[in-house]
Amino acid sequence: MALSRLAPYFRRRCSVTRPIPAAERRWDGHCRSPQSTENVFGQRRSITYMPRPGDGAPRAVTLIPGDGIGPLVTDAVVQVMKAMHAPIYFEEFEVSGKMDKIPDVVMDSIRKNKVCLKGGLATPVGGGVSSLNVQLRKELDLFASLVHCFNLPGLPTRHDNVDIVVIRENTEGEYSGLEHEVIPGVVESLKVITKFCSERIAKYAFEYAYLNNRKLITAVHKANIMKLADGLFLESCREIAKKYPGIEYNEIIVDNCCMQLVARPEQFDVMVTPNLYGNLVANTAAGIAGGTGVMPGGNVGAEHAVFEQGASAGNVGNEKLVKEKRANPIALLLSSSMLLRHLQFPAFADRLEQAVMGVIKEGVHRTKDLGGTSTTQEVVDAVIAKLG
Amino acid sequence: MESVRKNGIGLKGPMTTPIGKGFRSLNLTLRKSLGLYANVRPCLSIPGYKTPYDNVDLVTIRENTEGEYSGLEHQVVKGVVESLKIITRHASLRVADYAFQYARSNGRKRVSAIHKANIMKKTDGLFLQCCREVAEKHPDIVYEEVIIDNCCMMLVKNPSLFDVLVMPNLYGDIISDLCAGLIGGLGLTPSCNIGDNGLALAEAVHGTAPDIAGKNKANPTALLLSSVMMLRHLGMVEKADRIQKAILKTIEEGKYLTGDLGGKASTTEYTMAVCEHL
Numbered sequence: 001m002a003l004s005r006l007a008p009y010f011r012r013r014c015s016v017t018r019p020i021p022a023a024e025r026r027w028d029g030h031c032r033s034p035q036s037t038e039n040v041f042g043q044r045r046s047i048t049y050m051p052r053p054g055d056g057a058p059r060a061v062t063l064i065p066g067d068g069i070g071p072l073v074t075d076a077v078v079q080v081m082k083a084m085h086a087p088i089y090f091e092e093f094e095v096s097g098k099m100d101k102i103p104d105v106v107m108d109s110i111r112k113n114k115v116c117l118k119g120g121l122a123t124p125v126g127g128g129v130s131s132l133n134v135q136l137r138k139e140l141d142l143f144a145s146l147v148h149c150f151n152l153p154g155l156p157t158r159h160d161n162v163d164i165v166v167i168r169e170n171t172e173g174e175y176s177g178l179e180h181e182v183i184p185g186v187v188e189s190l191k192v193i194t195k196f197c198s199e200r201i202a203k204y205a206f207e208y209a210y211l212n213n214r215k216l217i218t219a220v221h222k223a224n225i226m227k228l229a230d231g232l233f234l235e236s237c238r239e240i241a242k243k244y245p246g247i248e249y250n251e252i253i254v255d256n257c258c259m260q261l262v263a264r265p266e267q268f269d270v271m272v273t274p275n276l277y278g279n280l281v282a283n284t285a286a287g288i289a290g291g292t293g294v295m296p297g298g299n300v301g302a303e304h305a306v307f308e309q310g311a312s313a314g315n316v317g318n319e320k321l322v323k324e325k326r327a328n329p330i331a332l333l334l335s336s337s338m339l340l341r342h343l344q345f346p347a348f349a350d351r352l353e354q355a356v357m358g359v360i361k362e363g364v365h366r367t368k369d370l371g372g373t374s375t376t377q378e379v380v381d382a383v384i385a386k387l388g
Numbered sequence: 389m390e391s392v393r394k395n396g397i398g399l400k401g402p403m404t405t406p407i408g409k410g411f412r413s414l415n416l417t418l419r420k421s422l423g424l425y426a427n428v429r430p431c432l433s434i435p436g437y438k439t440p441y442d443n444v445d446l447v448t449i450r451e452n453t454e455g456e457y458s459g460l461e462h463q464v465v466k467g468v469v470e471s472l473k474i475i476t477r478h479a480s481l482r483v484a485d486y487a488f489q490y491a492r493s494n495g496r497k498r499v500s501a502i503h504k505a506n507i508m509k510k511t512d513g514l515f516l517q518c519c520r521e522v523a524e525k526h527p528d529i530v531y532e533e534v535i536i537d538n539c540c541m542m543l544v545k546n547p548s549l550f551d552v553l554v555m556p557n558l559y560g561d562i563i564s565d566l567c568a569g570l571i572g573g574l575g576l577t578p579s580c581n582i583g584d585n586g587l588a589l590a591e592a593v594h595g596t597a598p599d600i601a602g603k604n605k606a607n608p609t610a611l612l613l614s615s616v617m618m619l620r621h622l623g624m625v626e627k628a629d630r631i632q633k634a635i636l637k638t639i640e641e642g643k644y645l646t647g648d649l650g651g652k653a654s655t656t657e658y659t660m661a662v663c664e665h666l
Contacts, residue, residue, distance in 0.1 A: 158441065185514075194468045195467030225456070229469045262440075283540045287545050
């Protein structure tokens with residue numbers, strides 16, 4: 001465990017072997033294997049995906065448009081899915097961050113469908129009802145939040161070679177909601193870390209890396225100060241790491257981690273974190289790779305999955321964006337591509353991704369956060385036009 | 389300790405903390421016994437040392453005594469650990485007061501309070517309440533509140549959006565290191581701890597770098613800039629400005645740079661160059 005502070009001349013490598021740099025890892029939404037061939041239409045495809053009979057039956061997906069720019073960007077997804085004739089249909093429900101809790105009918109729908117797509121739900125600051133986003137995660141036990149932060153070809157950012165997946169424990173830690181006033185003017189908040197939750201998020205992270213051919217997992221912590229809590233988290237990660245000798249494992253303190261992210265993000269591959277640090281690290285990584293408007297993500301549990309914009313910052317947007325209808329739909333479109341893959345519709349996922357990547361690469365239709373002037377609808381139309 | 393208390397001002401180099409076991413961090417001990425309640429780190433893009441971020445000019449002010457670093461943890465049952473985060477009105481008011489005072493005396497226009505009060509409603513909520521109360525007394529300084537995940541995102545996209553940031557302990561730790569990373573790392577970042585009765589302890593926050601110790605290779609910029617902060621605290625603004633200008637000019641010229649900045653000069657050569665530029 002490294003405790004010493006860094007100086008630039010004392011660059012501490014936090015990995016033993018260098019992970020595969022993103023430039024070598026291809027990201028254009030299409031799995032190309034050595035055996036791919038061109039068919040009579042001049043298209044290159046990989047070896048085909050063979051479904052089981054009946055797999056093409058349309059699947060129901062619960063849709064929660066949410067607040068602010070939520071309805072705008074979820075509508076973008078609905079339009080694109082329709083244009084693709086994707087085998088999914090949406091059951092839409094109105095939920096707002098101002099409600100006390102998520103209506104039972106919505107929860108029943110998600111439990112039935114197992115899969116949900118949602119826009120952001122605003123959370124009131126400082127008092128009142130607890131975050132509905134957090135409630136949803138706890139009730140459905142969506143214990144893993146995954147955000148994929150990567151450079152999009154054609155979108156210039158300050159850092160190249162970013163391809164980081166942040167896997168964050170989603171149910172406990174600082175978000176336990178256990179606060180009380182000891183005496184007036186003195187407040188305590190409990191951060192709870194359990195072996196059970198730490199183990200299961202570590203298991204998920206290693207399994208994810210294994211299934212996605214990722215080579216390095218970095219656990220983010222502050223165990224030099226929070227010795228027992230983060231110490232327990234690290235212990236659990238180390239135990240699971242032993243079971244995956246083919247995957248490198250190392251640890252990094254959260255403040256050093258953020259510093260390294262803005263200096264040399266290419267050293268990171270998969271990161272596993274407790275709740276709060278995961279929020280910060282995911283948003284930082286999303287920011288360096290292109291911003292909240294483009295990074296996909298989702299929350300998954302043993303039984304259900306909820307897909308939403310990856311980084312939480314800005315997922316509700318502001319009034320101006322809503323009025324002018326200039327929200328960026330890319331993040332949710334890419335998240336819906338993750339959803340399609342999750343439902344085992346790989347060809348649709350590929351098509352959607354390629355169309356989105358194509359639009360970004362061209363650079364003609366980009367919303368304000370990417371340096372352009374397009375409206376949401378213009379981007380959607382461009383994506384639909386590019387669908388193969 | 390008595391010397392620092394008597395003089396009211398100190399300058400400290402890096403000290404080693406044993407990893408895992410051994411004696412308690414000396415840095416922490418100093419902080420507790422001198423009552424150093426605020427850690428101030430100005431982060432300024434250094435012309436001549438190129439990073440992907442070239443428009444950074446902000447100051448992070450971090451509450452240094454309570455919050456998540458209270459060290460109060462216990463095992464409830466086997467496999468379940470609780471860690472306490474404490475926020476008090478007294479400490480929050482104190483650091484908010486200092487933040488606005490600092491902004492005023494350094495000509496800063498905006499103070500942003502960084503929090504996660506949508507989730508930690510009572511603790512960060514109390515912190516925000518205290519900041520708001522202090523803000524009311526300084527109507528000429530713009531006050532805003534930014535949720536920490538938004539803050540991280542904005543910092544890496546456009547750091548010029550921020551001026552002075554005031555934060556509780558944990559967020560302060562993370563954000564101040566993130567900002568240090570934006571300008572080039574801890575070897576270039578000054579830092580100053582403020583205690584009661586105007587006590588100030590300027591320090592370098594980088595490591596002890598045992599591999600280059602005694603070889604006249606170290607980069608003294610962090611400590612030099614920290615001493616500039618010290619001079620400003622003592623009111624010697626003109627001298628502080630002169631030294632800062634000289635340091636920035638030396639790095640910009642690029643003729644005498646230490647190894648970590650990509651040059652070959654020794655510590656003494658670099659220092660002479662700074663003196664010449666005065």
